[in-house]
Amino acid sequence: MSIVGERSRMYVGGAWIGAANDKTMRVTNPATGEPLADLPDAGRDDVWKACDEAAKAFPKWAATPGLERGKILRRVYELLTERRDELARLVTEENGKPFEEAKREVAFATGYFSWFAEEARRVYGEIVPPPVPGKRLWVMRQPIGVVAAITPWNFPATMVTRKIAPALAAGCAVVLKPASATPLTALALARICAEAGLPAGVFNVVTGKSSSVIGQVFLDHPAVRKIAFTGSTEVGKRLMAGASAQLKRVSFELGGNAPFIVFDDAELAPAADGGVAIKFLRVAGQSCICANRVYVQESIAEKFIPMFVERVTKLKVAPGFEPGAQIGPLINSEILEKVDALVQGAIKDGARVAAGGRRLGNGAFSTGLYYAPTVLTQVREEMAVAKEEIFGPVAPLMTFKDEAEVIQRSNNTTFGLAAYFYTRDLRRTIRVAEALEYGMVGVNDSTGYTHEIPFGGFKESGLGREGGKQGIEEYMEVKSISIGI
Numbered sequence: 001m002s003i004v005g006e007r008s009r010m011y012v013g014g015a016w017i018g019a020a021n022d023k024t025m026r027v028t029n030p031a032t033g034e035p036l037a038d039l040p041d042a043g044r045d046d047v048w049k050a051c052d053e054a055a056k057a058f059p060k061w062a063a064t065p066g067l068e069r070g071k072i073l074r075r076v077y078e079l080l081t082e083r084r085d086e087l088a089r090l091v092t093e094e095n096g097k098p099f100e101e102a103k104r105e106v107a108f109a110t111g112y113f114s115w116f117a118e119e120a121r122r123v124y125g126e127i128v129p130p131p132v133p134g135k136r137l138w139v140m141r142q143p144i145g146v147v148a149a150i151t152p153w154n155f156p157a158t159m160v161t162r163k164i165a166p167a168l169a170a171g172c173a174v175v176l177k178p179a180s181a182t183p184l185t186a187l188a189l190a191r192i193c194a195e196a197g198l199p200a201g202v203f204n205v206v207t208g209k210s211s212s213v214i215g216q217v218f219l220d221h222p223a224v225r226k227i228a229f230t231g232s233t234e235v236g237k238r239l240m241a242g243a244s245a246q247l248k249r250v251s252f253e254l255g256g257n258a259p260f261i262v263f264d265d266a267e268l269a270p271a272a273d274g275g276v277a278i279k280f281l282r283v284a285g286q287s288c289i290c291a292n293r294v295y296v297q298e299s300i301a302e303k304f305i306p307m308f309v310e311r312v313t314k315l316k317v318a319p320g321f322e323p324g325a326q327i328g329p330l331i332n333s334e335i336l337e338k339v340d341a342l343v344q345g346a347i348k349d350g351a352r353v354a355a356g357g358r359r360l361g362n363g364a365f366s367t368g369l370y371y372a373p374t375v376l377t378q379v380r381e382e383m384a385v386a387k388e389e390i391f392g393p394v395a396p397l398m399t400f401k402d403e404a405e406v407i408q409r410s411n412n413t414t415f416g417l418a419a420y421f422y423t424r425d426l427r428r429t430i431r432v433a434e435a436l437e438y439g440m441v442g443v444n445d446s447t448g449y450t451h452e453i454p455f456g457g458f459k460e461s462g463l464g465r466e467g468g469k470q471g472i473e474e475y476m477e478v479k480s481i482s483i484g485i
């Protein structure tokens with residue numbers, strides 16, 4: 001059986017179904033524009049039903065011991081590991097990222113099932129000393145209830161597993177709405193979960209392009225107790241306002257504007273490699289933790305910038321299945337337009353193009369949405385390209401004089417997701433890591449985050465954390481029990 005089944009159904013209450021009104025939405029391959037599937041375009045009633053199904057399945061799943069839940073999640077991990085390449089092919093088809101990168105993504109996404117399979121049996125409570133005689137005090141954790149998850153298209157596997165693995169481990173039932181551009185990977189994950197023995201109704205996937213309608217059902221349905229969202233800050237704010245009506249819990253992974261700082265005492269080659277990797281080699285720069293602003297200390301700029309540019313000019317842009325492809329197409333024409341507008345705007349305001357700086361439209365690129373890996377120098381802080389989340393293969397380079405200045409400039413943003421810096425000085429490492437107002441800081445390491453540590457942002461980059469031991473807590477309520485004896 002194909003990993004995604006018929007490519008025409010969504011998964012609700014353990015059944016593969018169409019939308020009640022038979023409406024469909026098309027999923028296309030961004031590298032070629034070819035159709036990949038016509039999936040149900042769910043409306044309000046379909047999504048309400050999915051929440052009902054999750055509510056029905058919740059009590060039994062919540063009462064299943066953590067050890068047993070963990071065994072099923074472990075089985076999901078094993079099946080996903082066996083079928084990594086098949087799932088990765090789907091990721092490349094619908095997202096466009098190079099196949100090798102998709103394989104890495106699927107392996108990483110799969111790892112969340114392994115991590116949370118283990119965490120499922122470690123949801124400890126506490127016995128607290130009472131302040132008066134004749135009492136006993138317990139604190140316990142319980143699954144929060146039905147979770148509605150909404151995910152973006154840039155990591156079609158990881159964004160889903162980082163939510164559903166901890167939610168399922170905690171004993172919650174889930175209704176997921178994946179991005180309308182990349183729902184096939186999510187449906188494949190549902191199929192694998194079912195194959196691993198996850199009971200019907202515990203994990204449901206609704207597909208549809210009326211995202212605000214679907215989101216509103218999640219806000220309205222009384223059984224949904226938590227909204228877990230990854231996407232833009234703008235939509236996150238809207239969901240947060242909506243969640244206030246029933247005081248639903250929320251956790252948000254939102255936009256970023258990551259600084260990447262190279263100090264004059266850094267090892268320059270690893271810094272250049274790290275900068276290129278975190279800027280360009282994750283979905284062509286369409287990632288929330290991508291370096292968005294590169295700061296180079298003045299005294300080493302002449303040496304570092306050519307090293308960085310040389311690496312960028314060697315990157316291979318190609319359709320995802322072409323051997324050696326490192327940068328695939330952007331996901332849609334709006335993103336391409338926005339990236340190009342940021343670049344052209346910066347050039348108009350005085351930035352210089354050191355590499356790229358244009359769309360690619362000939363030959364293999366004629367059907368896709370490709371942008372040349374771009375380096376801009378002489379960028380100034382007030383330019384939009386330095387202030388906004390670029391979400392494309394463009395590195396704006398700026399120079400700075402000293403540590404205090406670059407910390408101030410790095411923190412001068414409403415975002416606070418990821419930051420990176422390179423130095424060999426231990427005291428500077430501690431000072432700068434502590435001063436950066438970011439949820440995740442990579443020091444001489446641009447690939448820092450793993451399953452074992454929490455992922456999430458300060459300020460308008462989000463609320464709550466995913467992964468780590470904190471990840472499961474996001475899906476639990478804390479209950480205090482006071483017993484008179």
Ligand code: NAP
Binds near residue numbers: 153
């Ligand atoms: P987006 O427009 O906010 O979409 C994300 C998801 O929300 C999609 O499933 C989308 O559905 C859905 N959605 C859109 N409007 C909605 C509404 N009114 N109510 C409910 N759901 C709604 O974001 P995007 O442009 O696809 O993704 C890029 C953003 O995600 C960037 O800002 C990036 O930084 C952020 N991101 C953050 C993290 C993190 O961990 N912090 C990770 C990855 C991405 P449709 O697909 O149908 O539009």
